[in-house]
Amino acid sequence: MSTLPQGKLRISSEDDIVMARRAVREAATHLSFGVTDVTRIVTAASELARNVFLYAGSGVMRWSGLERNGGAGIELTFEDHGPGIADVEQAMQAGYTTGAGLGLGLPGAKRLMDEMEIRSKVGDGTTVTLRKWLRR
Amino acid sequence: MTNQSISMVRVRETLMVTMPADPDDGTVTAIQDEVLRAMERYRPKGLVLDISAVETLDSFFARTVTETSRMVALMGGRTVIAGMRPSVAITATQLGLGLGNTLTALNVDRALDLLSNALPRRQRP
Numbered sequence: 001m002s003t004l005p006q007g008k009l010r011i012s013s014e015d016d017i018v019m020a021r022r023a024v025r026e027a028a029t030h031l032s033f034g035v036t037d038v039t040r041i042v043t044a045a046s047e048l049a050r051n052v053f054l055y056a057g058s059g060v061m062r063w064s065g066l067e068r069n070g071g072a073g074i075e076l077t078f079e080d081h082g083p084g085i086a087d088v089e090q091a092m093q094a095g096y097t098t099g100a101g102l103g104l105g106l107p108g109a110k111r112l113m114d115e116m117e118i119r120s121k122v123g124d125g126t127t128v129t130l131r132k133w134l135r136r
Numbered sequence: 137m138t139n140q141s142i143s144m145v146r147v148r149e150t151l152m153v154t155m156p157a158d159p160d161d162g163t164v165t166a167i168q169d170e171v172l173r174a175m176e177r178y179r180p181k182g183l184v185l186d187i188s189a190v191e192t193l194d195s196f197f198a199r200t201v202t203e204t205s206r207m208v209a210l211m212g213g214r215t216v217i218a219g220m221r222p223s224v225a226i227t228a229t230q231l232g233l234g235l236g237n238t239l240t241a242l243n244v245d246r247a248l249d250l251l252s253n254a255l256p257r258r259q260r261p
Contacts, residue, residue, distance in 0.1 A: 018160045021192055039192065039223040043231060046194040050161075105195065108231035 004065030004072075005030050011049050011078075012058035020049040020061050024076065027063050031072050033134060041074060041132055044109040048078045048128055051105050056082020056125065066131065073114075073133040081125035088118050142167050144174055150251055151180040151213075152244070157189045164197055168204045175211050182251035183208050186244050188219030198233040205238040216240065218247040 005027040009020055024045040028038045045061070052059035059080030066073035085091045092107050106128075110116040113130040120126040142163070143154040151174055156163065171183065185201060187193070205215035216239045220228075228234075241247035 014161045018158060021158060025191075036223040036226050039221075039227045040230065042192050043194050043227045046192055047231075050194070050196060108195065108233075111230045111232070112227060 004067065006062070006064035008060055008062045010058065010060055011052045014053065017046060017049045017053060021046050023061075024063055024074075027065065028074055028132075031065050031074055031134065033074070033132070037132065037134075040112040041076075044112040044130055045076055047105040047109050048076070048130070051128075052078050052080045052082075056080030059125075066133075068133070071133055073131055076130045077127060079125065079127045084122040084124050084126055085118070085120040086122050088120055091118075142170060144170060146174070146178045146180055149181040150248065151175065151178060151183045152186065153183065154186045155190050157191050159197070161196055164200045168200055168207070171204055172207055172211070175208060175213055181213060183213055183215045184218055184241075184244055184247045184251070185215060186218050186247075187224075188221065188243065190221070190224060193220070193224045193228050193233070195231065195233060198228060198235065202234075202236045202238060206236070214239065214251060216247040216250050218242070218244045 007023060007027070009016065009023055011017065011020060021042050025038060025042045028041045033041065049061060052061070059078060059082070062077045062079075064075050066075050092110070106118070109130060113132045115131040117129045118126065142156065145152045151171070153167065153171055155167065159167070175183070183205075185204075187201075190197075201217065205217070208215045217235060218241045220240065239250055241250050
């Protein structure tokens with residue numbers, strides 16, 4: 001694989017959630033993830049893109065292919081300047097939500113991916129980074 | 137722009153709805169509206185939601201489908217979700233999604249069997 005896919009997309013409408021899914025599907029497929037992993041990665045992206053739109057109004061999704069010890073992976077970052085998350089641990093609990101959702105977004109996305117990091121400051125915004133590695 | 141057309145057909149006593157592969161939230165909500173209006177207009181006894189083309193079932197989509205089946209139940213109809221792909225079933229389970237008490241079937245054929253077996257019992261005077 002010579003060039004690793006990467007790009008960014010602004011999320012500011014419901015349509016952008018669909019665009020985010022398509023971009024991530026294309027990148028993950030290009031990195032040779034199988035259909036189940038592609039579905040996991042795209043679903044996690046859909047949850048987080050919707051969080052950005054619902055809680056912050058707008059934000060940016062970035063995606064990039066990774067290489068580590070000869071193995072490929074994908075990294076997704078969702079950055080917004082919304083209200084931030086007061087209690088990240090609480091937000092990670094299934095069923096907890098401050099909005100109209102099911103409260104599955106963050107904990108669900110973590111289960112679907114291999115790694116997740118959340119940086120959030122109240123009043124400043126939230127950045128969520130997700131990674132998934134290709135199994136050989 | 138990303139809005140996709142919805143296929144909805146009444147066959148005998150059943151309303152058959154085919155979900156598009158990658159609908160935006162607006163389309164998912166519109167499907168719920170149209171299904172409920174079609175239930176009133178065509179008075180079918182059952183509803184089959186064919187999701188065999190659906191590649192991504194996220195929490196919003198799953199919640200709307202479950203809600204729709206509950207609404208249809210309140211109106212007196214039965215819903216069967218048909219044709220979930222294996223990759224979607226794996227992902228939905230890991231995400232923590234269920235479909236509540238909604239009936240499911242491997243495909244549309246089985247869904248129709250399920251409805252035709254289930255329906256006569258509901259028609260007892």
